[in-house]
Amino acid sequence: MDASVNRIKSSADDRAFLISLRLKNENTEELNDSLNELKLLVKTAGAVITDTAVIRRDRIDPAFIIGSGHLEIIKNTVKDKKITLIVFDINQLRPAQVRNLEERLKCRVVCRTEIILDIFAKRARSKEASIQVELAQLKYILPRLKGLGDALSQTGAGIGTRGPGEKMLETDRRHILKRISKLDKKLKEISNHRNLIRKSRSGMLKGAVVGYTNAGKSTLINNLARDDLFVEDRLFATLDSYTRVVFLDADKKVLLTDTVGFIRNLPANLLESFKSTLEEIVNADFLIHVIDITSHDIEKKINIVDKELSVLQSNNKPIILFFNKADSSSGNVNVVLEKYTNAVTGSALKNTGTHELKQKIIGIYNNMTTLIG
Ligand SMILES: Nc1nc2c(ncn2[C@@H]2O[C@H](COP(=O)(O)OP(=O)(O)OP(=O)(O)O)[C@@H](O)[C@H]2O)c(=O)[nH]1
Ligand SMILES: [Mg+2]
Numbered sequence: 001m002d003a004s005v006n007r008i009k010s011s012a013d014d015r016a017f018l019i020s021l022r023l024k025n026e027n028t029e030e031l032n033d034s035l036n037e038l039k040l041l042v043k044t045a046g047a048v049i050t051d052t053a054v055i056r057r058d059r060i061d062p063a064f065i066i067g068s069g070h071l072e073i074i075k076n077t078v079k080d081k082k083i084t085l086i087v088f089d090i091n092q093l094r095p096a097q098v099r100n101l102e103e104r105l106k107c108r109v110v111c112r113t114e115i116i117l118d119i120f121a122k123r124a125r126s127k128e129a130s131i132q133v134e135l136a137q138l139k140y141i142l143p144r145l146k147g148l149g150d151a152l153s154q155t156g157a158g159i160g161t162r163g164p165g166e167k168m169l170e171t172d173r174r175h176i177l178k179r180i181s182k183l184d185k186k187l188k189e190i191s192n193h194r195n196l197i198r199k200s201r202s203g204m205l206k207g208a209v210v211g212y213t214n215a216g217k218s219t220l221i222n223n224l225a226r227d228d229l230f231v232e233d234r235l236f237a238t239l240d241s242y243t244r245v246v247f248l249d250a251d252k253k254v255l256l257t258d259t260v261g262f263i264r265n266l267p268a269n270l271l272e273s274f275k276s277t278l279e280e281i282v283n284a285d286f287l288i289h290v291i292d293i294t295s296h297d298i299e300k301k302i303n304i305v306d307k308e309l310s311v312l313q314s315n316n317k318p319i320i321l322f323f324n325k326a327d328s329s330s331g332n333v334n335v336v337l338e339k340y341t342n343a344v345t346g347s348a349l350k351n352t353g354t355h356e357l358k359q360k361i362i363g364i365y366n367n368m369t370t371l372i373g
Contacts, residue, residue, distance in 0.1 A: 009108070010045070010046070010118055010122070011042065011046060011047045011114075011115060012045065012046030013046060014046075014084045015081065015085065016042050016047040016083065016085040017050060017074065017078065017083045017085070017086050018035065018049060018052045018089065019066070019074075019088050019089065020035040020053070020054045020055070020089045021066070021088070021090065022054055022056045023057060023059065024059075031089070033264075033300070038087065038115070044119050045119050045122070050081050051083070053070075062097075064097065064104065065090070065101065074086070075106070078106065078107050084107055085108050085109075086101070086105060086108070086110070087111070087112070087115060088109070088110070088111050088112070089112055091265050093109065098110075098144075112265065113267040114140070116263070117136060117267065120133045120136070120270065121137065131183050131186055132270075132274050132276070133270075133273070135180060135183050135184070138179060139272070140267070140269050142173065145173055204253070204254060205255070205368055206254065206283065207255065207256045207257070207284055207285065207288060208257045208281045209256060209258055209287075209290060210259050210262070210287050210288070210289050211262070211290035211291060211305055212261055212295075212304065212305055213263050215290040215324060216292065217259065218258050219348040219349055220288070223348045224246045225256065242258045243257040243258075248358050248362050249358075249362065252362060252365055257284065259277065259278070259281055260277060262308045264300075271308070271311070282312055282313070284317065285318075286317055286319070286364045287309070287314065287318070287319045288361075289321050289322065290322050290324050290348075293325050293326055293333065302321075320343075320344065321340050321342070322343070322344050322353070323343055323345040324348050325348075325349070326345045326352065327347040327349065328347075
Protein backbone atom coordinates (compact mmCIF):
# COMPACT_ATOMS: atom_id res chain seq x y z
CA MET A 1 0.00 0.00 0.00
CA ASP A 2 1.13 3.54 -0.72
CA ALA A 3 2.62 4.80 2.54
CA SER A 4 0.94 8.14 2.02
CA VAL A 5 -2.55 6.62 2.14
CA ASN A 6 -3.22 6.91 5.83
CA ARG A 7 -3.52 10.65 6.28
CA ILE A 8 -5.66 10.30 9.37
CA LYS A 9 -3.90 8.75 12.33
CA SER A 10 -4.85 5.09 12.53
CA SER A 11 -7.04 3.83 15.37
CA ALA A 12 -5.25 0.49 15.60
CA ASP A 13 -4.21 -0.52 19.13
CA ASP A 14 -6.21 2.31 20.68
CA ARG A 15 -8.24 1.87 23.83
CA ALA A 16 -11.51 3.47 22.86
CA PHE A 17 -14.41 5.13 24.70
CA LEU A 18 -17.56 5.39 22.58
CA ILE A 19 -20.09 8.14 23.16
CA SER A 20 -23.62 8.19 21.77
CA LEU A 21 -25.51 11.45 22.08
CA ARG A 22 -29.27 11.31 22.56
CA LEU A 23 -30.95 14.58 21.74
CA LYS A 24 -34.63 15.21 22.45
CA ASN A 25 -37.04 13.75 19.88
CA GLU A 26 -34.39 11.62 18.20
CA ASN A 27 -35.27 8.05 17.23
CA THR A 28 -33.82 5.81 19.98
CA GLU A 29 -33.89 2.64 17.89
CA GLU A 30 -31.99 4.30 15.07
CA LEU A 31 -29.40 5.62 17.53
CA ASN A 32 -29.01 2.17 19.12
CA ASP A 33 -28.46 0.59 15.71
CA SER A 34 -25.98 3.27 14.83
CA LEU A 35 -24.08 2.76 18.11
CA ASN A 36 -23.97 -1.02 17.62
CA GLU A 37 -22.63 -0.47 14.15
CA LEU A 38 -20.06 2.00 15.47
CA LYS A 39 -18.84 -0.70 17.89
CA LEU A 40 -18.25 -3.02 14.92
CA LEU A 41 -16.53 -0.25 12.99
CA VAL A 42 -14.20 0.62 15.88
CA LYS A 43 -13.28 -3.04 16.38
CA THR A 44 -12.71 -3.42 12.65
CA ALA A 45 -10.38 -0.40 12.85
CA GLY A 46 -8.36 -2.40 15.36
CA ALA A 47 -9.17 -0.60 18.62
CA VAL A 48 -10.33 -2.16 21.88
CA ILE A 49 -13.55 -0.72 23.31
CA THR A 50 -13.24 -0.21 27.05
CA ASP A 51 -16.30 1.96 27.68
CA THR A 52 -19.51 3.13 26.07
CA ALA A 53 -21.68 5.99 27.29
CA VAL A 54 -25.11 7.15 26.21
CA ILE A 55 -25.50 10.82 27.03
CA ARG A 56 -28.84 12.61 26.90
CA ARG A 57 -28.96 16.31 26.17
CA ASP A 58 -31.44 18.92 24.98
CA ARG A 59 -28.97 20.24 22.44
CA ILE A 60 -25.33 19.86 21.36
CA ASP A 61 -22.98 22.14 23.25
CA PRO A 62 -21.29 24.24 20.53
CA ALA A 63 -17.88 24.17 22.25
CA PHE A 64 -17.72 20.74 23.93
CA ILE A 65 -20.64 18.71 22.48
CA ILE A 66 -21.49 17.50 26.00
CA GLY A 67 -21.84 19.22 29.38
CA SER A 68 -19.13 19.82 31.97
CA GLY A 69 -20.47 17.15 34.34
CA HIS A 70 -20.09 14.41 31.74
CA LEU A 71 -16.74 15.81 30.64
CA GLU A 72 -15.39 15.45 34.15
CA ILE A 73 -16.56 11.83 34.43
CA ILE A 74 -15.09 10.95 31.03
CA LYS A 75 -11.83 12.70 31.87
CA ASN A 76 -11.46 10.56 34.98
CA THR A 77 -12.28 7.38 33.08
CA VAL A 78 -9.72 8.29 30.40
CA LYS A 79 -7.09 8.61 33.10
CA ASP A 80 -8.09 5.54 35.12
CA LYS A 81 -8.45 3.17 32.18
CA LYS A 82 -5.65 4.59 30.04
CA ILE A 83 -8.05 5.38 27.22
CA THR A 84 -6.40 6.78 24.10
CA LEU A 85 -9.35 7.45 21.83
CA ILE A 86 -12.81 8.99 22.26
CA VAL A 87 -15.23 8.23 19.43
CA PHE A 88 -18.41 10.26 19.09
CA ASP A 89 -21.23 8.62 17.15
CA ILE A 90 -21.57 11.80 15.13
CA ASN A 91 -20.76 12.24 11.45
CA GLN A 92 -18.84 15.46 11.78
CA LEU A 93 -17.05 17.26 14.59
CA ARG A 94 -16.03 20.86 14.14
CA PRO A 95 -12.27 21.51 14.40
CA ALA A 96 -12.79 23.82 17.38
CA GLN A 97 -14.81 21.11 19.16
CA VAL A 98 -12.04 18.56 18.58
CA ARG A 99 -9.44 21.00 19.89
CA ASN A 100 -11.50 21.89 22.99
CA LEU A 101 -12.26 18.27 23.78
CA GLU A 102 -8.71 17.04 23.22
CA GLU A 103 -7.32 19.76 25.44
CA ARG A 104 -9.81 19.02 28.19
CA LEU A 105 -9.78 15.21 28.01
CA LYS A 106 -6.09 14.80 27.14
CA CYS A 107 -6.84 12.20 24.54
CA ARG A 108 -7.59 11.98 20.81
CA VAL A 109 -11.19 12.67 19.79
CA VAL A 110 -12.71 11.50 16.51
CA CYS A 111 -16.10 11.05 14.87
CA ARG A 112 -17.66 8.14 12.99
CA THR A 113 -16.45 9.41 9.61
CA GLU A 114 -12.80 9.22 10.66
CA ILE A 115 -13.22 5.61 11.78
CA ILE A 116 -14.68 4.66 8.40
CA LEU A 117 -11.89 6.50 6.59
CA ASP A 118 -9.36 4.67 8.78
CA ILE A 119 -10.83 1.27 7.89
CA PHE A 120 -10.88 2.16 4.23
CA ALA A 121 -7.22 3.24 4.40
CA LYS A 122 -6.26 -0.10 5.92
CA ARG A 123 -8.33 -2.12 3.46
CA ALA A 124 -7.13 -0.38 0.32
CA ARG A 125 -5.23 -2.94 -1.73
CA SER A 126 -5.22 -1.83 -5.32
CA LYS A 127 -3.67 1.39 -6.56
CA GLU A 128 -7.12 2.65 -7.40
CA ALA A 129 -8.57 2.01 -3.94
CA SER A 130 -5.52 3.63 -2.32
CA ILE A 131 -5.90 6.75 -4.40
CA GLN A 132 -9.62 6.91 -3.72
CA VAL A 133 -9.13 6.61 0.05
CA GLU A 134 -6.34 9.16 0.13
CA LEU A 135 -8.51 11.59 -1.82
CA ALA A 136 -11.37 11.12 0.62
CA GLN A 137 -9.04 11.69 3.57
CA LEU A 138 -7.48 14.81 2.10
CA LYS A 139 -10.89 16.22 1.27
CA TYR A 140 -11.96 15.51 4.84
CA ILE A 141 -8.89 17.17 6.31
CA LEU A 142 -8.79 20.24 4.06
CA PRO A 143 -11.69 22.28 5.49
CA ARG A 144 -10.52 21.35 9.00
CA LEU A 145 -6.94 22.41 8.57
CA LYS A 146 -7.23 25.82 10.17
CA GLY A 147 -8.83 24.64 13.38
CA LEU A 148 -6.68 21.55 13.63
CA GLY A 149 -3.31 23.32 13.54
CA ASP A 150 -2.10 22.16 16.93
CA ALA A 151 -3.74 18.77 16.93
CA LEU A 152 -2.35 17.81 13.54
CA SER A 153 1.22 18.70 14.36
CA GLN A 154 0.96 16.91 17.71
CA THR A 155 -0.43 13.67 16.33
CA GLY A 156 1.88 13.63 13.31
CA ALA A 157 -1.05 12.99 11.05
CA GLY A 158 1.10 12.59 7.99
CA ILE A 159 0.95 16.16 6.73
CA GLY A 160 4.42 16.84 8.08
CA THR A 161 6.07 17.90 11.26
CA ARG A 162 5.59 21.62 10.83
CA GLY A 163 4.32 23.58 13.79
CA PRO A 164 1.09 25.53 13.96
CA GLY A 165 0.58 29.00 12.57
CA GLU A 166 -1.35 30.45 9.69
CA LYS A 167 1.65 30.57 7.36
CA MET A 168 2.50 26.91 7.85
CA LEU A 169 -1.13 25.92 7.48
CA GLU A 170 -1.30 27.82 4.21
CA THR A 171 1.64 25.74 2.99
CA ASP A 172 -0.18 22.60 4.07
CA ARG A 173 -3.32 23.73 2.29
CA ARG A 174 -1.43 24.35 -0.94
CA HIS A 175 0.40 21.05 -0.59
CA ILE A 176 -2.89 19.20 -0.08
CA LEU A 177 -4.60 20.95 -2.99
CA LYS A 178 -1.69 20.02 -5.25
CA ARG A 179 -1.83 16.42 -4.08
CA ILE A 180 -5.61 16.29 -4.62
CA SER A 181 -5.27 17.50 -8.18
CA LYS A 182 -2.48 14.96 -8.85
CA LEU A 183 -4.57 12.11 -7.42
CA ASP A 184 -7.65 13.26 -9.36
CA LYS A 185 -5.59 13.05 -12.54
CA LYS A 186 -4.29 9.57 -11.73
CA LEU A 187 -7.79 8.39 -10.95
CA LYS A 188 -9.04 9.73 -14.25
CA GLU A 189 -6.36 7.71 -16.06
CA ILE A 190 -7.41 4.55 -14.21
CA SER A 191 -11.05 5.28 -14.99
CA ASN A 192 -10.25 5.70 -18.70
CA HIS A 193 -8.41 2.38 -18.63
CA ARG A 194 -11.44 0.80 -16.97
CA ASN A 195 -13.66 2.21 -19.71
CA LEU A 196 -11.45 0.61 -22.34
CA ILE A 197 -11.70 -2.77 -20.62
CA ARG A 198 -15.43 -2.32 -20.31
CA LYS A 199 -15.74 -1.60 -24.03
CA SER A 200 -13.75 -4.71 -24.89
CA ARG A 201 -16.28 -6.70 -22.88
CA SER A 202 -19.25 -4.87 -24.31
CA GLY A 203 -20.70 -7.99 -25.91
CA MET A 204 -21.50 -9.56 -22.55
CA LEU A 205 -24.29 -8.87 -20.11
CA LYS A 206 -22.96 -7.18 -16.97
CA GLY A 207 -24.29 -7.43 -13.45
CA ALA A 208 -23.08 -5.80 -10.23
CA VAL A 209 -23.50 -7.29 -6.78
CA VAL A 210 -24.47 -4.52 -4.37
CA GLY A 211 -25.57 -4.38 -0.75
CA TYR A 212 -24.90 -3.36 2.81
CA THR A 213 -21.43 -4.10 4.11
CA ASN A 214 -20.95 -7.67 5.41
CA ALA A 215 -24.13 -8.94 3.68
CA GLY A 216 -22.17 -11.65 1.84
CA LYS A 217 -21.60 -10.08 -1.59
CA SER A 218 -18.08 -11.47 -2.06
CA THR A 219 -19.10 -14.89 -0.74
CA LEU A 220 -21.92 -14.97 -3.29
CA ILE A 221 -19.66 -14.09 -6.21
CA ASN A 222 -17.12 -16.63 -4.98
CA ASN A 223 -19.82 -19.23 -4.98
CA LEU A 224 -21.30 -18.30 -8.36
CA ALA A 225 -17.93 -17.99 -10.06
CA ARG A 226 -16.21 -20.64 -7.94
CA ASP A 227 -13.58 -18.10 -7.14
CA ASP A 228 -11.57 -17.04 -4.16
CA LEU A 229 -12.32 -13.42 -3.34
CA PHE A 230 -11.40 -11.82 -0.03
CA VAL A 231 -14.20 -12.73 2.39
CA GLU A 232 -14.08 -11.72 6.02
CA ASP A 233 -16.49 -11.20 8.88
CA ARG A 234 -15.49 -7.59 9.05
CA LEU A 235 -16.96 -4.42 7.67
CA PHE A 236 -15.69 -3.24 4.29
CA ALA A 237 -13.68 -6.33 3.43
CA THR A 238 -13.98 -5.40 -0.23
CA LEU A 239 -12.89 -2.02 -1.53
CA ASP A 240 -12.05 -2.97 -5.07
CA SER A 241 -14.43 -4.05 -7.73
CA TYR A 242 -13.51 -7.47 -9.04
CA THR A 243 -15.25 -8.80 -12.12
CA ARG A 244 -15.79 -12.50 -12.69
CA VAL A 245 -17.39 -14.61 -15.40
CA VAL A 246 -20.39 -16.60 -14.18
CA PHE A 247 -21.85 -19.45 -16.22
CA LEU A 248 -25.64 -19.54 -16.01
CA ASP A 249 -25.92 -22.74 -18.02
CA ALA A 250 -23.99 -24.51 -20.76
CA ASP A 251 -24.13 -21.60 -23.22
CA LYS A 252 -25.03 -18.51 -21.25
CA LYS A 253 -22.58 -16.48 -19.26
CA VAL A 254 -22.58 -13.05 -17.65
CA LEU A 255 -20.01 -10.82 -15.99
CA LEU A 256 -20.54 -10.14 -12.30
CA THR A 257 -18.73 -7.39 -10.43
CA ASP A 258 -18.27 -7.26 -6.67
CA THR A 259 -18.58 -3.78 -5.16
CA VAL A 260 -17.77 -1.87 -1.99
CA GLY A 261 -20.47 -2.21 0.67
CA PHE A 262 -22.79 0.56 1.73
CA ILE A 263 -23.39 1.68 5.30
CA ARG A 264 -25.61 4.24 7.00
CA ASN A 265 -24.14 7.74 6.90
CA LEU A 266 -21.44 6.77 4.43
CA PRO A 267 -19.20 9.83 4.34
CA ALA A 268 -20.02 11.91 1.27
CA ASN A 269 -16.29 12.30 0.51
CA LEU A 270 -15.89 8.56 0.28
CA LEU A 271 -18.80 8.15 -2.06
CA GLU A 272 -17.45 10.96 -4.18
CA SER A 273 -13.93 9.50 -4.19
CA PHE A 274 -15.13 5.99 -4.97
CA LYS A 275 -16.96 7.25 -8.02
CA SER A 276 -14.81 5.29 -10.44
CA THR A 277 -15.32 2.02 -8.55
CA LEU A 278 -19.02 2.75 -8.28
CA GLU A 279 -19.12 3.29 -12.05
CA GLU A 280 -19.32 -0.50 -12.20
CA ILE A 281 -22.79 -0.19 -10.67
CA VAL A 282 -23.77 2.66 -12.97
CA ASN A 283 -22.65 0.67 -16.02
CA ALA A 284 -24.20 -2.63 -15.02
CA ASP A 285 -27.16 -4.01 -16.99
CA PHE A 286 -28.68 -5.50 -13.84
CA LEU A 287 -28.02 -5.62 -10.12
CA ILE A 288 -28.09 -8.32 -7.46
CA HIS A 289 -28.87 -6.71 -4.12
CA VAL A 290 -27.59 -8.99 -1.33
CA ILE A 291 -29.30 -8.63 2.05
CA ASP A 292 -28.31 -10.28 5.33
CA ILE A 293 -31.52 -11.99 6.40
CA THR A 294 -30.26 -12.36 9.97
CA SER A 295 -30.03 -8.63 10.67
CA HIS A 296 -32.92 -7.21 12.63
CA ASP A 297 -33.16 -3.98 10.65
CA ILE A 298 -33.46 -5.50 7.18
CA GLU A 299 -35.81 -2.86 5.87
CA LYS A 300 -33.67 0.02 7.07
CA LYS A 301 -30.59 -1.47 5.39
CA ILE A 302 -32.49 -2.07 2.15
CA ASN A 303 -33.57 1.57 2.21
CA ILE A 304 -30.01 2.77 2.78
CA VAL A 305 -28.77 0.77 -0.22
CA ASP A 306 -31.74 1.91 -2.34
CA LYS A 307 -30.98 5.51 -1.45
CA GLU A 308 -27.36 5.19 -2.54
CA LEU A 309 -28.45 3.46 -5.75
CA SER A 310 -30.76 6.33 -6.55
CA VAL A 311 -27.92 8.80 -5.90
CA LEU A 312 -26.02 6.79 -8.53
CA GLN A 313 -29.12 6.90 -10.73
CA SER A 314 -29.04 3.13 -10.83
CA ASN A 315 -32.34 2.29 -9.15
CA ASN A 316 -34.22 1.77 -12.40
CA LYS A 317 -32.22 -1.25 -13.55
CA PRO A 318 -33.56 -4.77 -13.11
CA ILE A 319 -32.71 -5.68 -9.49
CA ILE A 320 -32.81 -9.17 -7.97
CA LEU A 321 -33.05 -9.24 -4.18
CA PHE A 322 -31.03 -12.10 -2.69
CA PHE A 323 -31.71 -12.65 1.00
CA ASN A 324 -28.51 -14.29 2.15
CA LYS A 325 -27.49 -16.26 5.28
CA ALA A 326 -30.80 -18.15 5.35
CA ASP A 327 -28.83 -21.05 6.85
CA SER A 328 -28.41 -19.19 10.12
CA SER A 329 -31.74 -17.44 10.36
CA SER A 330 -34.62 -18.64 12.49
CA GLY A 331 -37.94 -18.29 10.74
CA ASN A 332 -37.16 -15.02 9.03
CA VAL A 333 -37.41 -16.53 5.57
CA ASN A 334 -41.19 -16.76 5.36
CA VAL A 335 -41.73 -13.29 6.73
CA VAL A 336 -39.31 -11.89 4.19
CA LEU A 337 -40.82 -13.80 1.27
CA GLU A 338 -44.31 -12.59 2.17
CA LYS A 339 -43.13 -9.05 1.84
CA TYR A 340 -40.65 -9.34 -1.03
CA THR A 341 -42.50 -11.79 -3.18
CA ASN A 342 -40.08 -11.75 -6.07
CA ALA A 343 -36.95 -12.21 -3.96
CA VAL A 344 -34.66 -15.23 -3.68
CA THR A 345 -33.54 -16.56 -0.31
CA GLY A 346 -30.56 -18.76 0.23
CA SER A 347 -27.06 -19.06 1.52
CA ALA A 348 -24.00 -18.05 -0.41
CA LEU A 349 -21.93 -19.99 2.09
CA LYS A 350 -23.90 -23.24 1.98
CA ASN A 351 -24.76 -22.92 -1.71
CA THR A 352 -28.52 -22.84 -1.39
CA GLY A 353 -30.82 -20.62 -3.43
CA THR A 354 -28.07 -20.02 -5.95
CA HIS A 355 -29.75 -22.18 -8.59
CA GLU A 356 -32.92 -20.11 -8.26
CA LEU A 357 -30.83 -16.96 -8.38
CA LYS A 358 -29.25 -18.10 -11.64
CA GLN A 359 -32.73 -18.80 -13.04
CA LYS A 360 -33.68 -15.19 -12.27
CA ILE A 361 -30.52 -13.97 -13.96
CA ILE A 362 -31.37 -16.14 -16.99
CA GLY A 363 -34.79 -14.41 -17.07
CA ILE A 364 -33.07 -11.02 -17.26
CA TYR A 365 -30.55 -12.43 -19.76
CA ASN A 366 -33.32 -13.65 -22.07
CA ASN A 367 -35.21 -10.37 -21.80
CA MET A 368 -32.17 -8.27 -22.51
CA THR A 369 -30.74 -10.33 -25.33
CA THR A 370 -34.19 -10.30 -26.97
CA LEU A 371 -34.25 -6.54 -26.59
CA ILE A 372 -30.72 -6.15 -27.96
CA GLY A 373 -31.16 -8.79 -30.68
N1 LIG B 1 -23.96 -18.02 7.89
C1 LIG B 1 -23.64 -17.46 6.74
N2 LIG B 1 -22.63 -16.59 6.69
C2 LIG B 1 -22.34 -16.02 5.51
C3 LIG B 1 -23.05 -16.33 4.33
N3 LIG B 1 -22.53 -15.60 3.32
C4 LIG B 1 -21.54 -14.87 3.85
N4 LIG B 1 -21.40 -15.13 5.15
C5 LIG B 1 -20.40 -14.57 6.08
O1 LIG B 1 -20.62 -13.17 6.23
C6 LIG B 1 -19.38 -12.48 6.37
C7 LIG B 1 -19.26 -11.40 5.31
O2 LIG B 1 -19.16 -11.97 4.03
P1 LIG B 1 -18.55 -11.18 2.79
O3 LIG B 1 -18.80 -12.02 1.59
O4 LIG B 1 -17.16 -10.72 3.06
O5 LIG B 1 -19.53 -9.92 2.78
P2 LIG B 1 -19.46 -8.62 1.85
O6 LIG B 1 -20.89 -8.21 1.61
O7 LIG B 1 -18.63 -8.87 0.65
O8 LIG B 1 -18.78 -7.59 2.83
P3 LIG B 1 -17.95 -6.24 2.53
O9 LIG B 1 -17.03 -6.48 1.38
O10 LIG B 1 -17.25 -6.05 3.84
O11 LIG B 1 -18.96 -5.17 2.27
C8 LIG B 1 -18.30 -13.56 6.25
O12 LIG B 1 -17.94 -13.97 7.55
C9 LIG B 1 -19.00 -14.69 5.51
O13 LIG B 1 -18.45 -15.96 5.80
C10 LIG B 1 -24.12 -17.27 4.41
O14 LIG B 1 -24.81 -17.60 3.46
N5 LIG B 1 -24.38 -17.79 5.65
MG1 LIG C 1 -16.94 -7.98 0.04
